[in-house]
Amino acid sequence: MNILLNLVFLIFNKLITGAHMQKLLFTLILLLGFVATGFSQTLEREDVPEKYKWNLADIYPTVEAWQADVDKLNKEVEKLADFKGTLGESSENLYTALKTGNNLTKTLWQTWVYAGNLSNENLNENQAVMQQMRALGTKFGEVTAFVDPEILAIPKEKIEQFFKEKPELEEFDMYIDNIQRLRTHTLTEPEEKILASFGLIAGNQNEVYGIFNNAEKPFPKVTLSTGEEVELTSSAYTRYRTAENREDREKVMKALFESFGDFKNMLGANLGGKVKKDWVYAKNRKYKSSLQASLNSDNLPTEIYSTLIEQVNNNLPTLHRALDLKKRMLGLDELHYYDLYVPLVKKTDMSFTVEEGQSVLLDALKPLGKEYVTTLQKAYDDRWIDYMPTVGKRSGAYSNGGAYDIHPYILMNWTDDFESVSTLAHELGHTMHSYFSNKTQPFAKADYATFVAEIASTVNETLLSDYMVKNAKSDEEVLY
Structure with a gap:
């Protein structure tokens, strides 16, 4: 169940970082901030037609219905402690404990999806629901801290016998195999409980940046060659970085990136906190690096990561050729970053409702x-x-x-x-x-x-x- 909970934190702390993730946090969160597109973000949500909004009522018809499930989970999760000390007694006990935890985790994810989506509709207003979810997730981790160490204490032969006696356990074979694989990185129950308690603050750096970038950071303004004054929200930036006028493109990029530079100390401290947090978790789980800890959850050796980087570097000449071709097609003596997004062709209608x-x-x-x-x-x-x-x-x-x-x-x-x-x-x-x-x-x-x-x-x-x-x-x- 702790592995499932870790997946909860992975998805909702990083996602939905899109999507899908946790490597190179600072680079990714900056890029994610710029992916949004061409409308200026001045439209109020209530002015958007319903057909362009997701229907969260498919999950819960009201916030009150969501709250009822959260309150129920807060009570039900405590019952998981009743399984402590019983997992190795019989195949039925093991299956019942895993199935109960599985069902509660499924509901936990459902409540978290609702809260996360609702929060992301307006980061200025909807943070309370996510605070509840983080507290609930932490409580879940603390209560189930005994599970992995207790399963590891069951002899391999006994586990195999349990699977023969209870075929339904096959639903959890990957989960149990993963616990066995991570044996050297699993702590004692008290230690697991302590680490789980830090889940309440583990995602703070992500939350701080998300609220800052999407809700509280002042948007710089620039005046274009047309005389138009533009407020550079993340969506407006994506639109105007493709401006045909080169001076406008340069002005847009310079204004946006320098606006982040105005907060470099805060951003640096926030990033530093994330790096330190990752290392504390990795070190206490007996990993050699944060990279190893991150990849090992998916059973990936660090060589895969380094090989990917190596192959990208090996193929940089192809990228350089493409950039040189773009420079020549645009008729430029020197290609700058603010030239990368401008189309190679002019007067082509590629607009889509x-x-x-x-x-x-x-x-x-x-x-x-x-x-x-x-x-x-x-x-x-x-x-x-x-x-x-x-x-x-x-x-x-x-x-x-x-x-x-x-x-x-x-x-x-x-x-x-x-x-x-x-x-x-x-x-x-x-x-x-x-x-x-x-x-x-x-x-x-x-x-x-x-x-x-x-x-x-x-x-x-x-x-x-x-x-x-x-x-x-x-x-x-x-x-x-």
């Missing part, structure tokens, strides 16, 4: 089959997606499939451009991955590792690119 983007994706993703496309249409019709950038809304985009018995949700910041369509294709890849995994696997086996999570999303992006090229009306659209 939400409805147009939906239609394109229904066609582009047809190779994945009728059931896939039918489910996409259901996601549109049943409002699994929150589209529009609004005041206080979390920037960027993510997919969250944690509400196992309901359906996944997608947060977007739509800007009527191709990037919005591509981002939706990407997030729908995650959503469909979660949807079919939840539909096919029991809850204990439905989650998937971050390391493979991007496969489904990049497949969707590739299918979209192929579709757009095949259906382009001009050479300019192909180049775009």
Whole structure:
């Protein structure tokens, strides 16, 4: 159950960091802050038509209904302590304990998805629900701190006998195997309980940055060559960094990045706190590094990470050739960062309303089959997606499939451009991955590792690119 709880913290502390994650926190959170797209985030949520908002009522009809489940969980989780000292007595005891914990964890995830999505609608107003969830998650970890050490104390032969006696235990075979694999990094029950108690503050750095970047950071203003004054919200930045006028692009990027520099001490201290926190957890679990601790949860050696970086570096000449080609096509003597986002072609209409983007994706993703496309249409019709950038809304985009018995949700910041369509294709890849995994696997086996999570999303992006090229009306659209 502690492994399941760790997954809770991974998903909701980092996600939904989108989406999907925890490596290189500072770089990622900056990038996530810039993914949101072209509308200025001045629209109030109540002014957005319902069809462009996700329907959280599919999870709970009201906040009061959510609160009732949270209150119930706070009481029910305490009953898990009744299983302490009994897991090795019989296969029935072990199964009953795991099944009870599994069901409570599933409800915990459901309440957390609701709270997280509600909070992300407006980070200025909805933080109280997430504070409750963090407290509940910490309590869950403290109460179940005995589980992993107690399972590790059961002899291997006895575990094998339990599986023969109780075939239903197969639902938890991966979970138990993972506990055995992590034996050297599992502490005693009192030590596990102490570490679990720190869950209450473990995500503080993520929360601080999220609230700062999306709700409280002052947005710089710039005056463009047209005389237009622009407030650089994260969505406006994405729009104006592609400005045709080069001086405007430079001005936009300089203003935005320097506005972060104004808070460099706070951001540095926050990042430093995150790095130290990760190392404290890794060290106390007897890992050699935070990297090893992070990867080992998915049974990945650190060599995979270093190999990926090595291969990226080995292929940098190809990237440099592409950048040199862009420089020549733009007619520039020197390529700067503020030139990277400007299109290679001019006067090409690649704007898309939400409805147009939906239609394109229904066609582009047809190779994945009728059931896939039918489910996409259901996601549109049943409002699994929150589209529009609004005041206080979390920037960027993510997919969250944690509400196992309901359906996944997608947060977007739509800007009527191709990037919005591509981002939706990407997030729908995650959503469909979660949807079919939840539909096919029991809850204990439905989650998937971050390391493979991007496969489904990049497949969707590739299918979209192929579709757009095949259906382009001009050479300019192909180049775009």
